[in-house]
Amino acid sequence: MSAAAAAKPILYSYFRSSCSWRVRIALALKGISYDLVPVNLIKDGGQQFSAEFKALNPMQQVPALKIDGITLSQSLAIINYLEEVHPNPRLLPQDPKKRAQVRMIADHIASGIQPLQNLSVLKQMGEKKIEWAQNCITSGFQALEQILQHTAGRYCVGDEVSMADLCLVPQVANAERFKVDMGPYPTITRINKVLLELEAFKISHPSRQPDTPAELRA
Incomplete structure (x- = not known):
């Protein structure tokens, strides 16, 4: 080697x-x-x-x-x-249909929501940045909630943690940071809560990183 x-x-x-x-x-x-x-x-x-x-x-x-x-x-x-x-x-299911659903949800978040409200875009929005971020996340979550009602088991797709879940949790954290009302998204909220109880999600959390500022540490 x-x-x-x-x-x-x-x-x-x-x-x-x-x-x-x-x-x-x-x-x-x-x-x-x-x-x-x-x-x-x-x-x-x-x-x-x-x-x-x-x-x-x-x-x-x-x-x-x-x-x-x-x-x-x-x-x-x-x-x-x-x-x-x-x-x-594995983070991608063996079944081709489920695997496609996982990739669809991951892309939905990684291409359809997150880039629209990331730091470089928000800088361009000036005073409207919070409103902009809320609108991008809300429209994305309305679609995602509908999708998850068809695909979800315990997690985003069935009962295995997948790449879709790895995208979901950080995006919900963004939504909470931008004060998005999560009331209309019970499926997203439920899955997020279950995932945050898993050790891998806890140790990788933003509140527990070497570069986390003292006031934001868990």
Whole structure:
């Protein structure tokens, strides 16, 4: 095994980044130990804009994961890679229909909700940023609640934790941060509550990261 392949994975993460949180959950579920390098998206005008980090991820976003001699960005691409090289416990169901549903829900959140209310977009919105974020999340959650009523068991798709769940929990945290009324989304709320009781979701939580500010620590 080459030195690069044998090295411990390094995750470049920001405690509050929902995309980083998805990857932290996947690593925890699969029992992969890693070193964490915090990238503060606000301090110093945004550490993700440094030349050093741009060389690592030209999109200047977290997460980035150095693993097995390569550097990957984009949370779902990272999770799919982890799934292929560390298949247990699986995060994509064996049944092709359920697997498609998992990917659909993950994409719904990762493409249809989260990018519209992330930091770079909110900066452009100025004073309207809270209202904008609430609208993006609300329209996305209205659709998601309907979808989950057809797919959910204990979790987003049936009774196995999947990539969809890894996207759901961080997005609900964003909704709560932006004071979205969760009353109309009982299925989302129920699944989120059950997931937050699982150890992998607890240890990867934004309140328990090395770079979590003291006042936000659990």
